[in-house]
Amino acid sequence: MNQYKDASKLLGPLLKKNGPGLKSLAFGGKKKPPSKAVYATVCHTLRSREVLDRVLGIAGKAREDFEGLRDKELMYVLLYELLLGPYKGIRGGGGGKRAIMKHENELRAALVKLATEGDKATKDVISSGGGLTAGEGASVPTVKPSHWPKYVRVNTLKATLSEAVASAKEKFGEPNVAVHQVVDNVLVLPCTVNNLYEWDMVERGEVVIQDLSSCLTAVALGGGNGSRWWDSGPAKKKGKKGKDKSGVVMLDACAAPGNKTTHLAAIVNEGCEVQNRVVALDRASERIKILQKRVKLLGGDSGVVEPRHQDFLKVDSGDKDLKNLRAILLDPSCSGSGIVNSPDRVDSSDSAERLRSLASFQLLALVHSMSFPQVDYIAYSTCSVNVEEDEAVVAKALAEGNAKLEGGERWRLVAPASLRGWKRRGVAVEGLTAEQAECLCRSDPFDGDLTNGFFVGYFERVKVAGEGKREGTIGGGEVGEVKVFKEGMFKVEGGEEKKRKQKKQKGGEEAKGGGGKGGAEGGEKKNDNKRKAPSQHSMVPTDTSSMPKKKLKKLLYKQRQRELREERLKKKKKGDGGKGV
Template structure:
């Protein structure tokens, strides 16, 4: 029941204007934030359809103690989601009305002359969550296991392993219980879209991390050697931090910063479950961190994923800003320039990866070029197509044009 209650509370908070979906999800204290975010996002996407179904089935009139937002969540999962795998007494309540709700759904399809649930959505709603077409990426946590063992585990669960992908098209064609090894990242498995592993033993034990490919790229490109001292400047919720720890083989030190106490608490739980050691979490604005503090004197690698417009996120949901105003873009870019300049001031720094979830040049190329101009010849840009030439990960080819993939930038101190 905790999942449905938490989702309903987030929806109520959105309705009151208490904050955005990410803020409310992270502040919910629900342990599985990605699962909660997905349920809220999909319920919001189907909200107009759910309102019609609730009205047509007169569910709220029949169950006067059922809160409207909770009703939406329950009906979404009953008819469009996972089929009410949890829910206690509310689950039993929703199932009592299942026949009426399914009849109302069938009537709505006939009325709109469609056959698929997705076709009930308006074009903007149907197109908004590109995540429904994005493969499910699973990063093997090499602190606890290895790729071969995870592949064998999924085989025993009835999945068919198709080997290493040869092209992006192969990933897009995945369906059923089939999976591949990613063609770029060596510890990333790829499953069909919307494959759910939140209840899988490997996930709950921290042996696998549910992490999108774009989110895996920054740590992979930073590529710190075991024993390195690394800063994760804007760390929560911690997927990238756990990836850094895996690359370091838990040897070295990670300093991770975030200003939100609740996000850090969630992150600490996640890192402990993943078996991460040698990290220090600090509730602190990274801009207030003193680069001259002796404890950072050995920091050679830094991961910087600052706040941005989020315009490149495929999981955008209703209520999130899709097209930021020029004024907001300039404000974000100003902050990003400040934080990038600050990051480059750590005296032993050799390599930094700057990444955003934005498609706007103002938050990416313009920020990088402006800061590099200020720095003079101290830093240069490296190509990010590291997988095509291992030497590039070692910083041997500075100055080449960076490839765009979620606008990742990498630079090395000369």
């Protein structure tokens, strides 16, 4: 990542004795001053250097390895990011990251040792939120939100995708109306399109102005399993033959103003014979009123959403209205540190104390969700980019929630089949392996994503292998697959792109037979042509004569890596029936 490289360049002279000060180095010369994010990273790496040296003093193997490194400054920056930075992880890739991640466990253990032994410098750095509070070092989106595409979600309770595409083209005189490549039913319009609120489809609730990131949760919950499991009704009723006509119930635990509620209701009622309900809770009386209004506009009188003014933590799993409950969407209050394009943006300079208090509520709510015996699927999301509210909550909830389970059952993370094309994944933290982190989806406007910062984790309840039949029903994306499906984010309908799409579709039909589960459900989803097995497409074009050598080399390397991953995946598939972690 350029941010790390730039920070390490600035750090070099500062590590020398009697070198210049940071301010004069950054702002005193003729060179362009560093970005706010780079400046903050350097500041905090410097501040944490003593602690990082102590960590290396304990982590002997890592120290030995690092001694041979030429770029010591980069090592400090990356060490800081991994152990103390706002993400508690290293974003991007590269040789420096690989060198450090080899010793990740040893390094983290050394930091914990210092802290538990009462090392004052370590405790000070950790209690000040690791130096950088979320947002401080990463408060500037890489691309200005005003240059992002405009997103609208098609509300399939009231309109179809093709109706919305046709209407958008006509209303805005805009041929480039795209359908998002990964997130179903989201339209992508150029940033130059204005006055979306004046679009009659918005006024009628047929399309919803909703940020792309905010659509991830319902898609993860609705399609995470890769099958329309709700079509089989409330499966836990024993002794009943045939389909249960009463439909299933999902709970949106922290629902207002209701964007994700109505999105989920639309997903689980698309093409259904029975009505599936979403019970939408919120404990704030004012916000529940907004939710009711939204539901009226977006759901009409369909009754698919049932708003309730209630505290989720007080909801009992025995509630008679929830006997058909199968899934929970949990999008609790958070710091909002990922939101950069809203006037409601929460001040992201959260104190460590506020973050701790938010994270403890989030954990409580997630563990509570896991305690409903009738629930098999959970999606947990935040619009925060802080690891404390995201991966750390997930890791702790898995430990706490599973400790309470009996009867050979456990919760596990699954890479949502419906989001297998989503590129950015979670980061490994204490209690969460790299493999588990790959199941989690993130978005990050501070690192180039054209949407707000967001986090989503999808869980499924399983019987531990050998103890029951439900293990085999897990249909989520495999952990390896998420690494393979890394294509561009958007497809644009029109002109050359359209031709390309048609060509791709043709190839896709052939690819479907052996493709991933989400893409091979035959007619279940309208946009299934989007999900193809990438192995069918070589990354290297047939004619490479005009390609610069360096680029070709890079592509060949990437292609080889992809093939190796696929081979590993195939082997894994043969030897392992389980798909979650």
